[in-house]
Amino acid sequence: MKITAKTCWLLAGVCAASLSVSPAKEKSAGFAADAPSPVILIRNATILTVSHGTIDKGDVLIRNGKIAAIGGNLKAPDDAQVIDGTGQFVSPGIIDCHSHIAIDGNVNEGSVSVSSMVNIADVIDSDDISIYRDLAGGVTTANILHGSANPIGGQTIVIKLRWGQPASRLPFEGALPGIKFALGENPKRSNFRVPGAQERYPATRMGVEETIRAAFTEARDYKKAWDEYNKRLAAGEKNLIPPRRDLKLDPLVEVLEGKRYVHAHCYREDEILMLLRVAKEFGFHVQTLQHVLEGYKVADEIAAAGTGASTFSDWWAYKVEAYDAIPYNAALMTQRGVIVSINSDDAAEATHLNQEAAKSMLYGRMSHDEALKMVTINPAIQLGIDKRVGSIDVGKDADLVIYNHDPLSAYAVVQKTLIDGRVYFDREKDIASRPALEKEKKELEEKLAKKPEPEKKAGEKKPEEKKTGEKKPEDKPKPPQAQLGQGGAQ
Numbered sequence: 001m002k003i004t005a006k007t008c009w010l011l012a013g014v015c016a017a018s019l020s021v022s023p024a025k026e027k028s029a030g031f032a033a034d035a036p037s038p039v040i041l042i043r044n045a046t047i048l049t050v051s052h053g054t055i056d057k058g059d060v061l062i063r064n065g066k067i068a069a070i071g072g073n074l075k076a077p078d079d080a081q082v083i084d085g086t087g088q089f090v091s092p093g094i095i096d097c098h099s100h101i102a103i104d105g106n107v108n109e110g111s112v113s114v115s116s117m118v119n120i121a122d123v124i125d126s127d128d129i130s131i132y133r134d135l136a137g138g139v140t141t142a143n144i145l146h147g148s149a150n151p152i153g154g155q156t157i158v159i160k161l162r163w164g165q166p167a168s169r170l171p172f173e174g175a176l177p178g179i180k181f182a183l184g185e186n187p188k189r190s191n192f193r194v195p196g197a198q199e200r201y202p203a204t205r206m207g208v209e210e211t212i213r214a215a216f217t218e219a220r221d222y223k224k225a226w227d228e229y230n231k232r233l234a235a236g237e238k239n240l241i242p243p244r245r246d247l248k249l250d251p252l253v254e255v256l257e258g259k260r261y262v263h264a265h266c267y268r269e270d271e272i273l274m275l276l277r278v279a280k281e282f283g284f285h286v287q288t289l290q291h292v293l294e295g296y297k298v299a300d301e302i303a304a305a306g307t308g309a310s311t312f313s314d315w316w317a318y319k320v321e322a323y324d325a326i327p328y329n330a331a332l333m334t335q336r337g338v339i340v341s342i343n344s345d346d347a348a349e350a351t352h353l354n355q356e357a358a359k360s361m362l363y364g365r366m367s368h369d370e371a372l373k374m375v376t377i378n379p380a381i382q383l384g385i386d387k388r389v390g391s392i393d394v395g396k397d398a399d400l401v402i403y404n405h406d407p408l409s410a411y412a413v414v415q416k417t418l419i420d421g422r423v424y425f426d427r428e429k430d431i432a433s434r435p436a437l438e439k440e441k442k443e444l445e446e447k448l449a450k451k452p453e454p455e456k457k458a459g460e461k462k463p464e465e466k467k468t469g470e471k472k473p474e475d476k477p478k479p480p481q482a483q484l485g486q487g488g489a490q
Contacts, residue, residue, distance in 0.1 A: 036064065037062070037063075037064055037065040037398075037420055037421035037422055038062075038080075038081050038421065038422070039061075039062065039063050039076060039077055039079065039080040039081065040061075040062040040080060040081045040082075040083060040398075040418075040421060040423075041059060041060070041061050041062070041074060041076040041080050041081070041082050041083070042059060042060040042062075042083045042085045042090055042400070042402065043059050043074075043082055043083065043084060043085055043086075044057050044058075044059065044084065044085050044086045045057075045058060045059075045060075045085025045086070045088045045089060045090045045402070046058070046085075046088070046089045046090070046406075047059075047060060047070065047090050047392060048089060048090065048091040048092075048372060048392070048406075048407070049070070049092075049391055049392040049393065050091070050092055050369070050372060050373060050376050050377050050390065050391040050392065051377065051391035051392070051393055052393075053369075055070065055071070055072070057072060058070065058071060058072055058090075059071060059072060059073065059074040059085075060074075060090060060392065060398075060400065061074050061076055062398040062400075062418070062421040063421070064421070065397065065398055065420035065421040065422070066395060066396065066397060066398055066421065067392060067393065067394055067395065067396050067397075067398050068394065069394060070392060070393075070394060083402070083416070085402060087404070088402050088403060088404055088415060089402070089403045089404075089405065089406050089407060089412075090392070090400055090401070090402050090403075091138075091354075091372065091376065091392075091400070091401050091403065091407050092376040092377070092389065092390055092391050092392055092399065092400065092401070093138065093139070093140025093141060093376075093389065093399035093400060093401055093417065093418075093419065094137070094138045094139045094140060094141075094350075094353050094354060094375045094376065094401065095139075095140070095141045095142070095143075095341075095375065095376060095379040095380050095383070095385075095389065095390060096134070096139050096141070096142040096143065096343055096344050096350050096353060096375075096379070097143045097263075097288060097290075097310040097341045097343045097379040097382050097383060098143060098145060098263075098290050098291075098310050098343035098344065098345050099134075099142035099143060099144055099145065099343070099344060099345070099347075099350060100144065100145060100147070100345070100346075100347070101128055101130035101131060101134060101142060101144070101347045101350070102124055102125050102126065102128045102130065102131055102142075102144060102159060102170065103120060103123055103124070103125060103128070103144065104123040104124070104125040105123060106147070107120075107145070107146060107147040108146070108147030108148070108149040108150070108153070109146070109149075109150070109153070109154055110147070110149035110150065110192075110200075111200075112150065112200075113150055113151055113152070113187070113200060113201055113202060113211050114150060114151065114152045114211065114215050114248060115146070115150050115152070115153055115154050116152050116153070116154065116155065116179060116215070116248050116249075116251045116252055117154075117247040117248045117250075117251070118146070118154040118155065119154060119155040119157075120144050120145070120146055120154055120155060120156055120157050121155065121157040121171065121177075124144070124157070124159065124167040124170055124171075125167065126163075126165060126166055126167040126169075126170055130347035130350075131161045131163050132163045132425070133347065133348075133351055134161055134347065134350045134351060135161050135163055135417045135424050135425040136351060136414055136417070136425050136427070136430070137350060137351030137352055137353065137354070137414060138353070138354060138401035138403070138407070138414045138417055139161060139350050139351075139353065139417075140160060140161055140389070140399040140400075140401070140417060140418075140419050141158065141159070141160055141161070141172060141379075141380075141383075141385070141389060141399065142158070142159055142161065142350070143156060143157075143158050143178070143263070143379075143383055144156060144157050144158070144159055145178075145180045145263060145290075146179075146180040147180070147182075147186075148180070148182035148186040148187065148265040149182070149186060149187060149189075149192070150180075150182060150187055151181065151182060151183070151187045151202065151208045151211040151212050151215075152179070152180075152181055152211070152212060152215055152252070153179070153180035153181065153182060154179070154180060155177055155178070155179050155180075155251055155260075156177065156178035156179060156180055156261075156263060157171055157172075157175075157177055157178075158171070158172040158175035158177075158178075158383055158385065159171055159172055160172050160399070160419050160420070161419065161424065162419055162420075162424065163424050163425075164424075172385060174385075174388075175383060175384065175385050176259070176260065176261055176383075176384045177254075177260050177261070178260060178261035178262065178263050178287065179251055179252075179255060179260055179261070179262060179263070180263055180264075180265065181212070181262055181263070181264035181265065181275070181286075182208075182264065182265035182266075183205075183208055183264065183265065183266040183267070183268075183271040183272075183274070183275060184205065184208070184265075184266060184267050184268060184271055184321050185267075185319065185320070185321055186265065187202065187208050187211075188202055188203055188204055188205060188207060188208055189203060190203075191319070205270075205271065208271075209274050209278065212275070212278055213278055213281075213282075215248075215249075215252060216252060216256070216278070216282045216284070218249055218252075219249045219252035219253050219255075219256060220256065220282065222243070222246060222249045222253060223253045223256055223257075225243040226242075226243055226253070229242050229243055255284045256282065256283060256284050258284075258285065261287035261288070261383075261384065262279070262284065262285065262286045262287055262288075263287060263288045263290055263310075264286055264288070264289055264290060265290045265291060266289050266290065266291060266292055267291055267292070267293045267294060267321035267322060267325075268294050268321060268324075269294040269295075269297040269298045272289060272292065272294065272295065272298055272301075272302065273298055273301060275289075276301060276302070276305050276307065279305070280305075285305075285306070285307070286305065286307045287307065287308060287382065287384075288307065288308040288309065288310045288341075288382050289302065289307055289308070289309050289310070290310050290311075290343070290345075291310075291311060291312065291345070292309045292310070292311050292329075292333075293311065293312070293315075293316065293321070293322055293324070293325035293329060294324050294325070294329075295309050295311065295329055295333050295338070296326065296328065296329045296332040296333055297324075299332060299333045299335075299336035299337075299338055300336055300337075302333065302336075302338050303333075303336050303337035303338045307338075308338065308339045308340070308341065308378070308381070308382040309330075309333050309338050309339070309340045309341070310340075310341045310342075310343045310379065310382060311329055311330055311333075311340060311341075311342065311343070312325075312342070312343070312345070312356075313327065313330065313342050313356040313357070313359040313360065313363075314327040314359055314363065327359065327363035327364075328363050328364045330342060330360045330363070330364065330366075330374065331360055331363060331364020331365070331366050332364065334364075334366065334370065335364075339378050339381055339382060340374055340378060341374050341375065341378040341379035341382055342356050342357045342360070342374045342375055343379070344356075353375045354375060354403075354407040354408060354412060355408070355410060355412070356375070357371045357372060357374045357375045357408065358371055358408035358409075358410075360374060361408065368406075368408060371408055372407065372408060376390050376391065377390035377391050378390075397419075397420055397421075398418055398419075398420060398421035399418065399419050399420070400417075400418045401414055401416070401417050401418075402414070402415045402416040402417075402418075403415060413427070414427060415427050415428070
């Protein structure tokens, strides 16, 4: 029996009873990576455009991976795939502005306080089952971030959840890259102690600010040296020696030049103001404040800086920094003019971001359309990709989700998720494939159970049985593990 990536996942037991591994994960997801997108007509559905209201009993025509037309009684070629949307709702694909899925290994390079030289793009794992599970929750685009162990962390990347495609096909084409900053407990290591290990600088909130300031002082001088060199080179000077390349400072120069977004993990109002002041001093822009649980206290200042806020719906009190968090945060910041999105920071949370956004209708009495924007067009604006995704408009990418109920309903279940006009998740097919997958899993388990013991080599001694109560060196208790291994909000 051929063992595929799919069957390996099955043996690992990662398939939840309610969500199997998609059959589309088999080689090339059922289509060649460079094959033209099919023509699809979604007919007679409730279209939640986000940008220009709701269309009852509307149609969406998809051609070449783009939205070709929106309206009623649209016509399509004879060979078009027709999806009956009667009684269903079509919304833009959900965009998660803070995710850690699809990463091979630890999300933190926590050994140094400035790790701007490392890049999440280098460790994208296209086989991460979380990609498919998030598709099943309607997520089509995610901002994949480095962890929060460093005042200045690693480089980030925006991806489309093209399940079944290689890692090279996941990055969102043309999306500006980012870099992760972090303030507060995580970078100053107040919740990270290893007995016997020397503490890493910084250890205070003052040190976090100084670390960021020192890094940009270096980056500013480094940029000046390169600008001078390039100016002289353009003037025709010969035998010039270029400045020494510094991989740590290159991304920070891109920040200064507006070519790389800053996404900053933060909680407290004083630290939010600190970072905005430092950014103003050095002339760079903070694109988003992530988590930003005390943002409601300084919403006017955030709005004045043109900075977005990517927050939780109702997470609070899970550590000291989060004690002043309130569920009205998203609504209050929105009222003060801040562009707000609701993020997941967690693979499981991402599977129901539509319902997380709906909570803002309870906490703050936000309208239906305002709530839906928090997981569609608002994160698209924050990531600089709103000209292509985030709303249902002609010419935009056909990244769409079909629900059986209004997406902000507790009863809403994703039926299909499309990216670039291709169906990457189909609930009906998923359910139909489960018996075959369970059968294959059982066959593999039986095969493994019948596997013979390895033959003993000549002269090989039988391993001695460990005496009761006896401890070998490797059995000694290990020191506590780092709590920041997965970054994010913890």
